[in-house]
Amino acid sequence: MTVLARIDDLYISFGGVAAANGMSFAVNTGEFLAVIGPNGAGKTTALRMVAGILQPDSGRIIFNDRDVTSLPTHVRARLGLGFTHQVVRPFYSFSTIENVMIAAGHRQTESPWRALAGRSREEARMKAAAILEHIGLGEQIDKSPRALPLGQRKRLEVARAIALEPRLLLLDEPLAGLSSAEAATMADLIRTLPASGITVVLVEHNLGEVLRVADRIVVLDAGKVLAEGAPKEVMARDDVRQAYTGVV
Amino acid sequence: MLFVELAVTGLVYGCMYAMMAVGLTLVYGLLRILHIAHAGVFALGAYVAVVVANATGSLALGFALALVVSAIAGVAIYRFAYQPLLGHPPFVPMIVSIGLFIVMQEGFRMVFGAYGIAFDDNPWYTSTVAIAGINLNYVEIAMVISSVVLLVGFGLFASLTRAGIGWRATVTDPQMATSFGVDPVRVRYVIFLFGSALAGIAGALVGLLNNYVEPTMGGLVSYKALAIIVLGGLGNVRGTLLASLVLGVVESYGTIYLADVFDRDAIGFLFLIVVLMVRPQGLLGRG
Amino acid sequence: MSAYVASIVSVVGINMILALSLNIITGFCGQVSLGHAAFYGIGAYTAAYLSKLGVALPLTLLAGTITAGLIGVVVGLTSLRVRHDFLAVTTMGIGFVFLGFVRKQKWLGGELGISGIPASGLDPLAYALLIVGAAAAVIAFTVWLKRSWMGFTFDAVADDEDAARTVGINVSTYKLTAFGIGTALAGLAGGLYIYFARIILPDTFDFVQSIAILTMVVIGGTGSVWGIVASTIALTLLPEVSRAASDYRLLIFGAMLMLVMRFSPDGLAGLVRRRTTP
Numbered sequence: 001m002t003v004l005a006r007i008d009d010l011y012i013s014f015g016g017v018a019a020a021n022g023m024s025f026a027v028n029t030g031e032f033l034a035v036i037g038p039n040g041a042g043k044t045t046a047l048r049m050v051a052g053i054l055q056p057d058s059g060r061i062i063f064n065d066r067d068v069t070s071l072p073t074h075v076r077a078r079l080g081l082g083f084t085h086q087v088v089r090p091f092y093s094f095s096t097i098e099n100v101m102i103a104a105g106h107r108q109t110e111s112p113w114r115a116l117a118g119r120s121r122e123e124a125r126m127k128a129a130a131i132l133e134h135i136g137l138g139e140q141i142d143k144s145p146r147a148l149p150l151g152q153r154k155r156l157e158v159a160r161a162i163a164l165e166p167r168l169l170l171l172d173e174p175l176a177g178l179s180s181a182e183a184a185t186m187a188d189l190i191r192t193l194p195a196s197g198i199t200v201v202l203v204e205h206n207l208g209e210v211l212r213v214a215d216r217i218v219v220l221d222a223g224k225v226l227a228e229g230a231p232k233e234v235m236a237r238d239d240v241r242q243a244y245t246g247v248v
Numbered sequence: 249m250l251f252v253e254l255a256v257t258g259l260v261y262g263c264m265y266a267m268m269a270v271g272l273t274l275v276y277g278l279l280r281i282l283h284i285a286h287a288g289v290f291a292l293g294a295y296v297a298v299v300v301a302n303a304t305g306s307l308a309l310g311f312a313l314a315l316v317v318s319a320i321a322g323v324a325i326y327r328f329a330y331q332p333l334l335g336h337p338p339f340v341p342m343i344v345s346i347g348l349f350i351v352m353q354e355g356f357r358m359v360f361g362a363y364g365i366a367f368d369d370n371p372w373y374t375s376t377v378a379i380a381g382i383n384l385n386y387v388e389i390a391m392v393i394s395s396v397v398l399l400v401g402f403g404l405f406a407s408l409t410r411a412g413i414g415w416r417a418t419v420t421d422p423q424m425a426t427s428f429g430v431d432p433v434r435v436r437y438v439i440f441l442f443g444s445a446l447a448g449i450a451g452a453l454v455g456l457l458n459n460y461v462e463p464t465m466g467g468l469v470s471y472k473a474l475a476i477i478v479l480g481g482l483g484n485v486r487g488t489l490l491a492s493l494v495l496g497v498v499e500s501y502g503t504i505y506l507a508d509v510f511d512r513d514a515i516g517f518l519f520l521i522v523v524l525m526v527r528p529q530g531l532l533g534r535g
Numbered sequence: 536m537s538a539y540v541a542s543i544v545s546v547v548g549i550n551m552i553l554a555l556s557l558n559i560i561t562g563f564c565g566q567v568s569l570g571h572a573a574f575y576g577i578g579a580y581t582a583a584y585l586s587k588l589g590v591a592l593p594l595t596l597l598a599g600t601i602t603a604g605l606i607g608v609v610v611g612l613t614s615l616r617v618r619h620d621f622l623a624v625t626t627m628g629i630g631f632v633f634l635g636f637v638r639k640q641k642w643l644g645g646e647l648g649i650s651g652i653p654a655s656g657l658d659p660l661a662y663a664l665l666i667v668g669a670a671a672a673v674i675a676f677t678v679w680l681k682r683s684w685m686g687f688t689f690d691a692v693a694d695d696e697d698a699a700r701t702v703g704i705n706v707s708t709y710k711l712t713a714f715g716i717g718t719a720l721a722g723l724a725g726g727l728y729i730y731f732a733r734i735i736l737p738d739t740f741d742f743v744q745s746i747a748i749l750t751m752v753v754i755g756g757t758g759s760v761w762g763i764v765a766s767t768i769a770l771t772l773l774p775e776v777s778r779a780a781s782d783y784r785l786l787i788f789g790a791m792l793m794l795v796m797r798f799s800p801d802g803l804a805g806l807v808r809r810r811t812t813p
Contacts, residue, residue, distance in 0.1 A: 051701070077703035089698040091691055102691050103702040108684040110703075112712040115685035164703055282620050332797065338620060339567060340800045343753055346746055347792025354786035471627060471742070478624045507639075514635020517628030521613065524625055528616040 004029040004199050005081075005168055010049060010059035019045040020056065021223030027168065027201055032194050034202045034210045034231075037220035038244055043203040044086060046220065047170045050201075051083035052076045064167065078106065082166030082198075084157045086173045090145035096156055097141035100128035103163035128163060135159045135189060151182040158190065168199045175206045187213050211235065219243065253382050254500045260388045262496025263395035264457075267450035268473040269480070269488045270399060271322075271443020277419045277483030278439055280338050284345040285325055286447055287470030288352030293318040293448025294455035294465060295360060302368045314452040315445050322444020323437055331436075349466075356463040364462030373459050387456045394453065398446055399489065415439070419483070468513055475520040481530030491531055495519065541659040543775055545731045548666035549724050551767045552673050554751035555760065556720035559677065561749075562758035563686060564713035565693025566614050567623040570630030571748050574718040576740030578603040578725025580637060583649040583735050592655055596726035603722020604715050611714025615707050618696075630745050637737050648736040655730035666727050673720060677760050680716075689713060743785070750788045754795050756804025766803055 005027040010020045019042045027033050035043050048054040050061055052073035061069045068076055077083070090099050102109070105124035109115050132141055135155050137148075145153055154174055161169055171190060175183040187209040193200050194215075204210050210217070211231045218228040221243040227234050234240055268290060275283040293314040301310030329348055333341045367373075372386035406412040415435040417425040426432055454469065455461040476495055480487030495516050502515035510518060523531065557571045578599035585595045613625050637643050644650070655662045680686050688709055691699045696706050729735055751770055755763030770788070774781035799806045 053697075072705075073700040074703050074705050077701060083701050085698075085701070089695055089701075091694040091698060093690060093694045098687075102687060102704075105684055105687070106703045109688045112685055112688075112709060115688050116680065116683050118684045119679075119682055121684075121687070160702060276620070280620070282623060329793070336800055339757075340796050342567075342620075342623065343749070344793050344796045346749075347789045347794075347796070350746070350785055350789030351793065354783065354789060358783075358786075467742070471631065474624045475628055478621055482620060509636065509639055510632070511635040511638050514632045517631045517635075520628050521625060521632065524617055524621065525613065528621070 002029045003027070004064060005050065005201075006062040007046065007050060008060040008062065010046070010056045010061070012045060012049065012054060012056045018223050020049065020059075023059070023220070023224050025218045025225050025228060027199060028216075030194050030197075030199055032191065032200045032202070032213060032215045033218065034204060034214035034216070035218045035220060036204065036207065036210055037226070040222075041220040041243075042223040043220055044172055045223075047083070047172050047201065047203050051081060051170055053083075077164055077166075078110070080165070080167035082161035082164050082169040084161050084169075084171050084174060086176065088145075088150075088153045088157045090153060090156055090160075092145055094145070095142050096137060096145060096148065097125065097128050097132060099145060099156055100131055100159050100163045101125055103160045104128045104131070106164055128159075131159050131163050132156075135162075136185075151178050151186070154178065154186065155189070158186075162193075162198070166198060168201065169193060171200065171202045171204075173204055174202070175204055175209055183209055250504075254504060255497055256382050256384070258497030258500030259493060260384070260391055260496070261499065262493035263392045264450055264454060265469070265473060265476055265496055266399060266489050266492035267395045267446045268469055269476040269492050270402070270485060271439075271447050272470075272473050273477040273480060273483055273485055273488040274419075274439045274443050276477060277485075278436060279330065279334065279341075281330055281341045282338070282345065282474060283325075283330075284342065284470065284474065285329070285348040285352065286443070286473070287466030288349045289318045289321050289325070289444045289466075290447045290451035290454075290469060291353070291356055291461075291463065291466035292321055293451035294461040295356060295365075295451075296448070297452035298365050298367055298455055298461045299360075302365070305369065307367075307369075311449065311452055314448045318448025318451070319441045319445040322440040322447070325444075326436060326440040349470075353463050353466065360461075360463070362463065364460050364465075366460050367456065370456060370459050372456060387453060391453050391457065394449060398449070402442065411438075472513070472516050475516055479520055479523055479530055484530065487531050494531070538659050541663040542731070543772070544663040545659075545666045545727075547768055547771045548663070548670040549728050549731070550748075550751060550771050551670045551764060552720055552724040552727070553748045554755065554763050554767045555673050555677050556717045556724065557748050558717075558752050558758065558760070558763055559680065559689075559720070560713050560717035562752060562763075563681065563689040563693070564710060565689070566611075566710060566713060567619065567626070568717075568745075569623050569627035569742075569749065570610075570633070570745055571626075571717075571721055572740045572742070572744035573630045573633035574603040574607055574721035575725045575728070575744065575748075576633055576637070576735075576737075577606055577718075578722025579729050579735050579740065580643055580649070580725070581722070582726035583652050583729045584643065586653050586729065587649065587651070589653075592730065595729075596723060599726030600719045600723040603725065604719025607718020607721075608711050608715045610718070611711045614710050614714065627742065627745075630740075630742055634737055634741055646737065648734060648739075649729075650734040652729050652733045652735070654733070662730060666731070669723065669727060673723075674760065674764060681760060685709075685712075747788060750792055754791055754802050756802030756806075759802065759804030762802055762804030762807070 003026045008024050010023045012020045023046060037043050049056050052071060060067055063081060101121060101124040104127040108118045132138055137152060137155055140148060140152060145156060175186055178186060183206055190200060191213040214231055217231050217234045219226045219234060219240050226243055227237055227240050272283055272286050275281055296317045297310040297314040300313045301307045329344055330341055376383045376385045406416055414430040418430055418432050418435045476491045477488050479491035498519050499512055499515050503512045506515060553575055560566050560568050581602040582595040582599035585598055610629055614622050617625055638646055688704055691704060692706050692709050699706050751767045752763055755766030774784045795802055
């Protein structure tokens with residue numbers, strides 16, 4: 001088992017409150033890792049630091065044997081670090097398929113000069129259409145994201161991230177706000193990602209779905225790792241139960 | 249002595265900028281609109297003052313009417329130009345505001361002529377008084393006094409009265425304020441009323457100060473006022489007041505020490521650009 | 536008569552380049568600029584200064600274009616620090632800084648500007664055709680850009696910068712590219728202008744000029760190409776067809792800005808689109 005990404009002793013605080021307080025864990029190639037923990041444990045913060053949206057005060061982030069701690073978000077995205085926002089952020093002026101095409105055309109958008117020279121969007125369109133079909137949005141490709149219900153917008157967010165062909169996909173609460181049926185469908189969908197070569201880190205509150213789909217779990221509490229391991233073992237630990245419920 | 253004199257002149261200008269900029273920053277804080285047509289209200293105040301004063305011989309009446317007319321004009325601008333556009337991205341009302349300002353400026357040119365009007369009788373302009381060895385004319389003193397009185401009065405209103413607290417709440421959190429029974433629409437009217445009255449008085453005073461009122465007089469002052477509200481951290485009243493005085497003083501020194509490189513109007517903006525590059529959120533941060 | 540036609544055609548062509556170049560920055564990439572006339576001025580002053588030293592026409596145009604573009608990239612750096620309303624006021628300020636600077640420079644003629652600019656060597660009609668050719672090239676380039684991946688990427692940056700970063704777009708580079716291209720083309724317009732006018736005054740490049748350029752963009756439809764081409768022709772010819780329209784040119788511009796924004800914020804292009812697509 002090889003390590004794809006590792007966060008190493010991360011610290012970050014907002015207005016004196018530490019959201020990451022010596023946080024370290026590793027992500028193995030090809031696994032489906034879920035990061036859970038009570039509110040304020042630093043889960044979303046951890047993901048945002050890995051994606052480059054937040055800069056840690058100290059510590060290192062290693063991806064694919066490379067120190068990416070000081071690289072900007074777009075460079076990390078190109079290195080294969082995909083990210084989906086907790087609150088969906090589609091391009092509202094684009095149609096659904098264009099949202100995915102702009103990511104699918106990442107080779108064309110790499111430099112302005114290549115972007116100016118290239119005009120054909122066919123390849124990107126085909127790639128985007130295939131991804132949308134796979135993710136269950138095949139009927140919606142020409143609609144505006146505004147016209148999509150939340151469940152479909154969440155899928156669009158995942159589709160756009162997949163179109164970047166990431167090696168590691170960071171999903172920030174993709175099930176939040178969905179009905180239980182929608183959540184189950186979404187969970188089934190992202191569960192298939194490792195099989196297509198995408199390692200997944202999932203931050204999620206919906207413990208039922210997490211325990212159903214994750215290979216391994218990292219439990220965060222107060223900005224550090226409290227426990228990690230196979231879902232059933234981890235959830236059986238007293239300290240984990242206490243962190244969650246406040247009782248033993 | 250020159251050093252002190254420049255600081256005093258700068259502060260006088262700073263007071264004038266403050267009277268313009270407070271209205272702009274309140275409008276921005278409440279509606280996120282860059283209210284460029286505020287310049288038109290400023291010039292309107294000056295025109296009303298000069299026309300009425302010349303016709304009746306009473307400067308006091310001229311100022312009183314300047315205050316009333318510009319306040320009404322401000323409310324009308326909100327009602328007819330901005331209110332229908334509140335749902336649009338900020339770019340849209342800003343362009344409308346530019347359009348409205350151009351229309352007002354051209355309107356003044358058509359009605360009052362391109363060459364401007366002087367006050368027939370402007371006793372304050374020629375009377376000076378020496379304070380600590382620095383000569384100030386009465387208009388300059390009136391500028392400082394009226395800005396201090398009006399702005400302090402406004403500050404007391406905002407922090408002590410029920411209505412004032414209510415609309416400060418509206419600026420911070422409209423929904424919360426509404427649920428406590430504050431009418432947000434009325435707050436907007438009050439802000440346009442008050443801000444425009446201030447601008448009108450500032451315009452009338454600048455008219456006296458230059459002893460001259462012309463169609464384009466609002467332009468530069470309001471562009472600088474825009475720079476000031478950005479410097480102060482858009483929507484931040486305290487930052488705006490500080491930035492007004494700072495800009496007045498910076499310009500005052502700059503006019504002497506940078507005279508060979510830039511003109512007076514460029515100095516303010518140069519200062520703005522330099523500050524923004526170091527502190528993108530403005531001097532005191534966003535309100 | 537033909538000299539008159541040549542002069543109108545020249546002005547239309549120059550305005551078209553100005554409007555389309557601002558459209559790249561504001562329309563395509565979503566970065567509001569209220570100081571575009573400054574780059575028009577930088578191109579004009581560079582070309583005029585060099586032409587007086589005896590530099591030949593193609594080189595003066597090239598120098599004007601490059602100088603405006605380089606300064607434009609530097610100014611574009613501000614767009615990386617401040618956004619939206621802050622940027623609008625900052626770019627407005629850049630216009631005033633430019634004017635305040637040239638007005639005080641003796642070597643650039645101060646308030647009196649630069650006069651006695653050498654002739655282009657072409658007769659007025661041929662020179663007007665040169666301008667039209669340049670405008671046509673700019674139209675073609677803009678149409679290409681809009682449909683290219685660069686246009687697509689600009690749309691993404693204009694829509695949501697943070698989302699653009701998560702799909703691997705280098706937002707800063709693209710913004711600077713928009714500023715660089717847009718301001719360089721404004722510089723080209725400035726260079727073309729000097730051989731037409733033969734004299735330049737600082738006030739030609741003032742805030743009102745910036746607003747006039749913006750008016751053409753907004754009325755044509757921010758981000759469109761053909762709408763802007765149409766609005767440029769209409770707004771430039773308007774003062775020529777009637778004496779009244781020429782006296783009240785600014786009044787009409789102002790009123791149109793208000794009315795168009797009030798009733799069709801996406802300009803003529805949006806109006807046409809809504810008529811044709813039910």
